[in-house]
Amino acid sequence: MEDIILIVDDVEMNRAILSEIFKDHFVILEAADGQEALALTAAHQADIAAVLLDLHMPNMDGLQYLQHIRAQGLLKDVPILIITADNNEALKLSTFDFGITDIIEKPFNAVFLHKRVEAQIELYRSTKSLKYINMRQEAELRRRAEEFADLNVKVISALAVAIEFRSGETGVHVRHIRDLTKLLLRRLRTRDVLNCGALSDEDIEEISYAAILHDIGKISIPDSILNKPGRLTADEFTVMKTHSQRGADLIDSIGIADNKILNYARDICLHHHERVDGKGYPEGLRNGEISVWSKVVGIADAYDALTQDRCYKQAFSKEKALAMILNGECGAFEPILLDAFLDIVSKLELQPQSCSALSAACRA
C-alpha cells in the first residue's frame, strides 16, 4: 500500500511542520538531505505515495536527488512536490525537467498544502489505475483480434477443404500444396534466390498456410464444370479460369486488413495460374510481376494436380509429372525455380493420395 510520505529537508522544523500536517493519514519518513532520501527511496519505493522535497540541502541537494532517482528509474508514478523558500525562477523551472509535480513556496498555508498534496496523490493513483485498466483492455483487444484472425483463416481453410470434397477429392491436395510450398520456400531461402534469402521461418509458415486457400474461388464454379469427367470446352475453361479472381474477391469480402496470411492468400488466389512468359491468367503477368509465393504455389499446384487422380484423369507418376512440367506442358516456370523444385521432389518418396512423406519432410 502506498502510504508513505517522504519529507526531505535539512531543517528539522520544516520536517516537523510537514510531518504534523500528514501524520494522521500517512506514514512519515524523514530525510535531512538528498543522500538520506535516496537510501529511503530505494528501500521503500513501492510504498511511497509522495515526496516533499526541499532544494537547498547539504551533501546532496534537491536537484541532485531528482537526477539520481530519474537515472535509476525510481518513483516514476509518484508525485514529487518541491517545497522551497527560493525565489530563483530558473532553478525552480529546471526542476520540472525532472518531472516534478508542483512547487509550493515557503512559507506555505498548511491547509492548502495538505489539499494540494492529497489531490496530487489521488490524481497519480487514478492515472496509475487507468493505465492498468488500459493495459488490460489493450491486451484483451489484441487477444480477440488474434482470435478473430485465426478464426477467419480456419473458416476459410475449412472452406478450401470443403471445395475439394465438392470435387470428389479428400482434402489431401491442399495439405500437399501447403507442404510443397513450405519445402520449396525453404530450399529457395537456402539458395538465396528469388528474394527468398530474407524470409523468416514465420514468413514461410504463413505463406504455406495461405497456400491452402489457393483454390477457394472454385466455390463459385458450377458442379457441371468443376466435376466434369473429361476435357473442358473453351467456354467452360473460361468459366473455370474465373476461380482466381473469385478467390481474391472472396478474401477481399471478408476484409484482410493487417492479417498477413490473408494478404498472402489473396495474392496466391489471384496469381497462382500466372506464368513467367505472360501466358498465364487472369492478368498475364510476367517474371518479376508475379510474387515468389504465387510462383511457388503455381508449380506445387501443377505438380500435385498431375500426380493425383482427378475426375477427368488418372494420376501420373512422379517422373512423368516432372517431365511434363519441364516440357512446359503446365506453362513456363523460371529455371531457378524448376531446379529447386526438382531437387526437393527427387528426394521425396511421394505416393499418390498420401502426404505422409511430405509431412515428414516438412517436420524435418
Added chain:
Amino acid sequence: MQLEDLGTKLDIDITGALARFSGVKPLYVKYLKRFAVDPTFTAYEAAVSAQDPKGLEESAHALKGICGNLGLTSLYQAYSRQVALVRAGDSAAAFSEADAVIHAARQCRQLLAELA
C-alpha cells in the same frame, strides 16, 4: 513570557504560523524557542565577519525559510533581501545591511528565549 505576549513585542504573525503548525501550539513554541539557539544564526554572523558572500547567501536563505515558517515577518523580509542582494551581485549592499539584521535577530532571539 507566554506566546500571546509576543505579539506586542515582535513583528510576528502568530495566527498564520500556528496554522502552519497545524494548530499545535506546543510544537510552534518548541521551534520558536529553538530559533533562539539556532546555529544557523551563528553561521550567518560568521559569514558576515568573514565577508563571505556564499556563506551569507546560504545561511540567510536557511534563516529566511525558518523565519517564514515561524511567522517572524520582519526578519523573514530582512533575510529575503539579503539573499536577493547577494544573488543580484550586490554583496557589498548585503554586508552593509547585515549589522542591522544581526541586531534585529538578536533582539528577537532574546525575547524568544524568555518564552515559557
